[in-house]
Amino acid sequence: MRIAVFGGSFDPPHIAHEKIVFKALEKLDVDKLFIVPTYLNPFKADFHLEPKNRFLLLKKLFENENKVEICDFEIMQNRKVPSYETISYLKKSYDLSKIYLIIGSDNFKNLEKWYKIDSLKNDVEFVLAKRIGFLNENLDSIKTLNIDIDISSTNLRNNIDLKYIPKKIQNDVKTLFKTNKKGN
Numbered sequence: 001m002r003i004a005v006f007g008g009s010f011d012p013p014h015i016a017h018e019k020i021v022f023k024a025l026e027k028l029d030v031d032k033l034f035i036v037p038t039y040l041n042p043f044k045a046d047f048h049l050e051p052k053n054r055f056l057l058l059k060k061l062f063e064n065e066n067k068v069e070i071c072d073f074e075i076m077q078n079r080k081v082p083s084y085e086t087i088s089y090l091k092k093s094y095d096l097s098k099i100y101l102i103i104g105s106d107n108f109k110n111l112e113k114w115y116k117i118d119s120l121k122n123d124v125e126f127v128l129a130k131r132i133g134f135l136n137e138n139l140d141s142i143k144t145l146n147i148d149i150d151i152s153s154t155n156l157r158n159n160i161d162l163k164y165i166p167k168k169i170q171n172d173v174k175t176l177f178k179t180n181k182k183g184n
């Protein structure tokens with residue numbers, strides 16, 4: 001099986017995340033695309049929305065996409081999980097002939113600090129989601145996805161603007177942001 005993996009905090013999911021998934025399905029020859037919400041990014045200190053809620057938002061958002069699966073491996077660990085561990089889990093669980101790992105250009109610049117990055121590079125082919133405001137050099141040999149939407153979850157946590165939230169989950173995000181007491 002050929003797969004793409006798209007890991008992220010999705011705190012909350014926004015329209016650039018949605019576009020990354022659809023672009024990846026269009027451009028990459030894969031049987032399945034696993035979206036893997038983090039419990040907590042290894043480089044981050046806290047989350048806002050509970051992992052279970054971020055997982056459920058993604059489930060609802062992509063419920064009609066039969067190639068998309070939301071993977072709960074990381075949120076079930078209740079700790080920071082490096083991507084190397086998630087890829088090892090997927091390799092053990094499925095018979096995989098190809099693994100693309102999709103990351104945004106902001107993460108690309110820190111890649112050398114990732115856990116077991118040399119082993120991870122042997123396991124996967126990185127695909128770069130190009131992000132406004134983040135320039136990357138030497139991209140000749142790397143697959144890229146043009147996203148061109150200038151939005152981040154940080155902006156939305158600071159000032160929720162529902163036009164950047166996919167329609168399908170707008171009401172859910174609105175409710176969660178009203179009731180969520182955890183500040184970040």
Ligand SMILES: Nc1ncnc2c1ncn2[C@@H]1O[C@H](COP(=O)(O)OP(=O)(O)OP(=O)(O)O)[C@@H](O)[C@H]1O
Pocket residue numbers: 007008009010011016017020102103104105106107129130131132147148149150151152153154155
């Ligand atoms: N607007 C965007 N354009 C391209 N890539 C993006 C965009 N937003 C997020 N990504 C990428 O999608 C993945 C998941 O993103 P993440 O959930 O961290 O969203 P974010 O908007 O970067 O959140 P935060 O502001 O909390 O860091 C990351 O690899 C990130 O680089």
Ligand SMILES: O=C(O)c1ccc[n+]([C@@H]2O[C@H](COP(=O)([O-])O)[C@@H](O)[C@H]2O)c1
Pocket residue numbers: 006007008009010036038040041042043044081082083084103107113114115
């Ligand atoms: O493996 C690592 O060391 C590592 C360090 C930082 C980030 N990551 C992964 O990068 C992905 C994007 O994270 P984020 O928070 O920017 O959405 C997510 O799957 C993280 O687990 C992974």
